[in-house]
Amino acid sequence: MxxxxxxxxxxxxxxxxxxxxxxxxxxxxxxxxxxxxxxxxxxxxxxxxxxxxxLENFRYLMQLDDSKQVIINTLIISSGKIVLNLLVPLIFALLLNEVTQLQYKKLVQTIVYLPHFISWVIMASIVINIFGYRGAINTIRSWFGLEPRLFMADPSIFRQLVIGTDVWKSFGFNAVIFLAALTSINPNLYEAATIDGANRWQKTRYVTLPELRPTIVLLGVLGLGNILNAGFDQVYNLYNPLVYSTGDILDTWIYRLGLTNLQFSLATAAGLFKSVVSFVLITISYVLAYKFADYKIF
Amino acid sequence: MVRDRTFWSRAFDVANIVILGLITLSCLYPLWYTFCLSISNKSAANAGLVTFYPIGFSLVSYKEIVSDIKFFNSFWISIQRTLLGTGISLLVGIMMAYPLSKSKDEFRSRDIIMWLLIFCMLFNGGLIPWYITVRNYGLLDTIWALVLAGGLPIFNTILIMNFFRSLPKDIEEAAVIDGAGPWRILFGIVVPCSIPVIATITLFVGVYHWNEFFHGLVLMSDATKYPLQTYIQQLVVSIPTNTSLTPDQYKRLSELSNQSLNAAKVFIAMIPMLIVYPFLQRYFVAGIMLGAIKE
Incomplete structure (x- = not known):
């Protein structure tokens, strides 16, 4: 044997x-x-x-003004994404859950997943068009007599634009997990709430949200590991030198440092910093997820 | 459930349906907008007149694409890459997932390999060491750079493994008694029982390879070897990286491109995705839930 x-x-x-x-x-x-x-x-x-x-490379990197700004940009963009990519899909799932026309619900669900599967190369080209000098947004602004703006070249709104378009592209996909969690809530809880005289808002507040809490906590904790990932594909395809001051993130900076300026050692050092910090954060988030939500990847 | 019939409740229903409708339309808009731009008259498209519907119907852009060898070349590279990349990832992933789905008693190195996988999933050498490695292998400018350089899709392998573990043990035991070896059990019994998960992951990996542009950009020095997404990226998004760029220059640069022709190319690049979308739809909810499997 x-x-x-x-x-x-x-x-x-x-x-x-x-x-x-x-x-x-x-x-x-x-x-x-x-x-x-x-x-x-x-x-x-x-x-x-x-x-x-x-450690000379690390010392040099820390002295650069660029590196501080890049880390600040990365943290702002990624934390904005982490919070809103949790909240918006949650609200969307709750709204969709209130729809009683099943076919309408199905139709909405089918369509909102679509943007997630279209590449950032394509989406960015469309976003740049829509926010372009003669794009849809400026056309609408002109109806109200407002002057056209050069949105894509404006550092003061670039981060909001990145966060907003990312949330828009992925909220449907991110809502799937909430929608699944909603269907698994025991209907008896709602019946009991109805008997107690709860209205729709009260049912959402006192039944649905507490039941979704484990899912929300889990996704929030797992999001933590992404704090240094502000989304290379998206930023790389949306940004231009005019918005580097607010839009340049760690990944795009490392890319330019290494493969455009050929500073191999500096770029490797910056990449190592990112890898190590991310590794520690993801490990912590997995441990937390395992402790608080009984989540295991294997 | 007894329906709430108060005025505010009904007002909410109406508002809710309208809001969700608008959100849904916003998700369709990019597709519609690109389509409108691609079938609009060139001058209207370049002047930025197209916003919500086509202006001056014209198929010139599509006619131009038919004779554009570079476009079709990139399209073909993307197809090759997607087929090879998905096939290899799936085959290697399935073969790896099966022994790992066994207990430590049945496959002694299971836990060590598992921790190695997790480590490689969470930690990497970074962009530059990876690039230099691929270059040292002599893979630059070959299709294999696009197919292999992304590395073993670890997370997908773990998803497959989780599914294999959830299969009932008796089906395999019966096959062992009949004298089937591990390869026959894997490809004759386990894989056919796992079609839903394999379909899901095939779609995910396929979408990844079709949409990926960065490896094409970094690993191909020759523009004729770009996959489709990289080709489109160079075409429509590329803005010079010199920091002396002024807003006026940026504005002029973005007005230089042939909007309608670019839109037609973007639209054609989306078609394969739209074809597989109904299948994606069917499987991916199941796929996401796999990621949340608990023991």
């Missing part, structure tokens, strides 16, 4: 082998490159020949 198990296990190893090779080549090998963050990397010498300079 023991031999049989060993035989089956051999096949199990064969099965995981391609995945492990893939993981090794594209996830683990790049981790070796992290040493560049502690070197003055010279492409000609490679990571084994370049000079070691300790």
């Amino acid at each position: 023991k031999g049989k198990r060993g035989n089956v296990e051999k096949h199990y190893y064969l099965m995981v082998l391609p995945g492990l090779v893939w993981l090794f080549l594209f996830s683990i090998v790049p981790m070796v490159g992290i040493v560049m963050a502690f070197q003055d990397y010279n492409p000609g010498l490679g990571i084994f020949g370049s000079e070691w300079i300790g």
